[in-house]
Amino acid sequence: MVDLLATVARGRVRVVTGPWSADEGALVVDADRLTDVVVEMFPFPIPRVPGQRPSVRLLNGTGDPGLDAPAREAVLRAGVELAVVGNYRNDGVIQTRVIHRDPTDEAAAEALAAAIGGGVLFDQYLSPVTDLTVVIGADFVPRAGASRG
Template sequence: PVEIGGGDVGVGCDERGCNLVDHHRVGGLERVRAAVASVLDVEVTAATLLTPERWKSLAGSVGSVPVNLAGELVAASGDGTSVVRFPAGTAQVAASDVVDFFSFPGEVGGAGRIDRQRDWWKSWMSAVGSGKPDTNLPALDLDVIHLLGTVAGGRVRVPVGPWTGGEDVPTIDQGRLVDLVVAMFPVPIPQAPGLRPTVRLLNGTGDRSVDSAARQAVLRAGVELVVVGNYRSAGVIQTRVLHRDPADQPAAAALAAALGGGVLHDEFLSPVTDLTVVIGSDFRMDGQ
């Protein structure tokens, strides 16, 4: 329920210009899925519509959850009087109130709607993750239920969205968006396969703690990661980018510069991908 993008709104605006409410009004759930995929610049293969009743069932699987509010969330009643919908301090958000809580507009006490949604998700995911997540979730055959059960069973981080500006017209912070994408998608599916050099990433250090940093560094370079694995032997010293086709040399050089490695041409290299990256012990996990 957060808004994405600014610019012209409504029928005829492009996918980066509409907000999600407009996308759903114009083209339903499929257009929302396509819009989110366009912003993330990765393929999103599925989307689930959570109706108010489904939200109630999903949220109610662990009962009400506590959310700390810096100020009161006040709504206007039918006769025009003001009603405190959610009190300041630690508010217990019941399942039946989640939709209202998520959609409550405005900034209160320095926290906006997106901040409140983030805090609810942190509290709720913590509750789901206590014990066995599968038993803490409703018995609904939805992809999102299986996803939440898997995520809640591990280490959960709910980052602040990659937005700047006010809630009425938020602007995407591209640097933070890239950080979010590389953290969310270990091997992202491209929206349009074949437009970027394909890469096979091999760890030649023998140290598995390098894997995540190397994968993220490769993805930040703007290539299409296809294969991730280990080099045939450990103990590689120099990080290098190999290419088989001389036409791929510029792409190899650009990727090597981003990783701090060298470039090698190997005419016998596997044709599975355009480039092969072999990570050596000189690879700096801090990106420096």
């Protein structure tokens, strides 16, 4: 227990202002700010109902570790279940893409691609570990204010 507390105490501590404001005596939640806070606090949220949202494998194809956090945040903002994070087999990927292996996942792939700024590919031989695979390419543009590194 002492080791656990010592580890927690060495961690980064930050006080965050709540994502709400008072309006005529009632608290009003800023939904966008709430999403920002949740994504930052829980980089790998555990879904309440597994399988309810598409599962995603996120792979960095650029070799730039500074894109890991902004890419993770962009994918989570799209409302998917982030299951696996890693690096692509090479770091020369130019275009960000969302790959699906099941034709029934095409709409989810298109929605995710639109949210993160990428293209969609179908690959029937893609690993079945997750519903979708995102490969971040050199064209990926982090959202303004996203954390880097």
